Amino acid sequence: MRFYSEKSPILSLILWGTATAALITGIIDINEEGLGPIVIGVLLALFIGWLWLTTYYEITDNILLVSAGPIRKRIDIYTIRSLNKTRNPVSSPALSFDRIEIVFNMYDSVIISPKDKEAFAAELKKINPDIKVNLKN
Structure with a gap:
């Protein structure tokens, strides 16, 4: 399932x-x-334009692919520990400041901005129900 980036x-x-x-x-x-x-x-x-057209997050089997132009990051969904709402402006594969920080492995993280954050989180939790989700303010 593919989720495109929100574009602020x-x-x-x-x-x-x-x-x-x-x-x-x-x-x-x-x-x-x-x-x-x-x-x-x-x-x-x-x-x-390349970034604009190719920034998306794709869930296939147990892999989350984060794509933005030349950036391609593969994350094993079973290593994801939490999803947290953030407005951190750091450079990331996100086209909006309304973002989610994905914490995975022990200390790794990536910041993304799927249009439908709730549906995105629900799809990840179907695969790994242990993910802690904090998407509220």
Whole structure:
């Protein structure tokens, strides 16, 4: 089962605003700086688009796959200890600030932002009922 990342307006503005600014700067500076700035702007926009389209969390058998552009993290669901609501702004495979921290193994964690957090947690608990879930404020 695949869960796509929630996409918050603020983070959308930050990401796409950065890409747009880089492209505009590249276009404005094309005569002075050559093609370098526009190439960088296009590459940045393509990278952000890649992240935008490929950020999801997939549950297959006992594996949770966290995907975001070049990031691919496989987590054994039986090692997940807890799901906790967080607004931690640290860089993560999440396109929203309304996030879940997944604590697994002894000290590992990853922060994600599935659209339907309750359904996501329920699917994980079907596989590992020992997961502690704290998605309330």
